[in-house]
Amino acid sequence: MVGIGGKIRELRTKSGISQQRLAELLGVSRPTISQIENGERKVSIDELGRVAELFNVSINSLLNKEKEPEVILEERAKDKELQPSIRINVPQKKLEKFKEVLLYILNKVGSKPNVGETVIYKLLYFIDFDFYEKYEEQLVGATYIKNKYGPTPAEFEKIVEEMTDKEVDRVKSRYFNFPQTKYLPLRKPRLTRLKASEIEVIDNVLNRLSDMNASQISEYSHNDVPWLTTEDGEVIEYESVFYRTAPYSVREYD
Numbered sequence: 001m002v003g004i005g006g007k008i009r010e011l012r013t014k015s016g017i018s019q020q021r022l023a024e025l026l027g028v029s030r031p032t033i034s035q036i037e038n039g040e041r042k043v044s045i046d047e048l049g050r051v052a053e054l055f056n057v058s059i060n061s062l063l064n065k066e067k068e069p070e071v072i073l074e075e076r077a078k079d080k081e082l083q084p085s086i087r088i089n090v091p092q093k094k095l096e097k098f099k100e101v102l103l104y105i106l107n108k109v110g111s112k113p114n115v116g117e118t119v120i121y122k123l124l125y126f127i128d129f130d131f132y133e134k135y136e137e138q139l140v141g142a143t144y145i146k147n148k149y150g151p152t153p154a155e156f157e158k159i160v161e162e163m164t165d166k167e168v169d170r171v172k173s174r175y176f177n178f179p180q181t182k183y184l185p186l187r188k189p190r191l192t193r194l195k196a197s198e199i200e201v202i203d204n205v206l207n208r209l210s211d212m213n214a215s216q217i218s219e220y221s222h223n224d225v226p227w228l229t230t231e232d233g234e235v236i237e238y239e240s241v242f243y244r245t246a247p248y249s250v251r252e253y254d
Helices: 004-015 019-026 030-037 045-055 092-109 117-135 156-163 196-209 214-221 238-243
Strands: 070-073 087-090 144-147 150-153 168-175 178-185
Touching: 004 019, 004 030, 004 045, 019 030, 019 045, 070 156, 087 092, 092 117, 092 156, 092 168, 092 178, 092 196, 117 150, 117 156, 117 178, 117 196, 117 214, 117 238, 150 214, 156 168
Parallel strands: 070 087
Antiparallel strands: 144 150, 168 178
């Protein structure tokens, strides 16, 4: 099992920042970061909280108290036998819809400086849950996990990994001195694979929320009933969307 130091090293290298830069962001020395990553120094609870906030993860995940869901793309499902806490199979049809919706979002708002990975997570969540509330059927139908910073689509990383260098470009950048992961589209979405009703919901969400930064949209998601009624680390159930309150509800009820 990877320790806290190893987890911090993984998050830092994945975000493309140096030990020196992480030290500056946490207000410690570079040798301290090296000691933490090598397991030679314990991490204080305050430092742990700052690391969690910086990399948009929960403290429980840093402490290995959360089990990561295993995502299996349909064509790879037979490659190996796995025993995760949550197994998510992504059929080809769902995979293709996810790609087209993501590319639609990126072509529309991906160039905005505030739209990094965290904002994209929340845009996908509101698109999926708004559509489900309005039409009682899934659009992308991703699996969203509740964490400290709002809903996170479990399938995102696996699918984007398959798209990288072919359909999207992953770029490390900065937004107000914080590391940010941006995704730039390498092709236009295939609009024939999106229904008019789907595009309407996507556009409504982008018009409402795409100018928010990561902190604003995360905080906004925290007051939506599906997030409020889910335990930390658990899957957010789509059915809870029918108990939404204003201003989150997108459906007229009798």
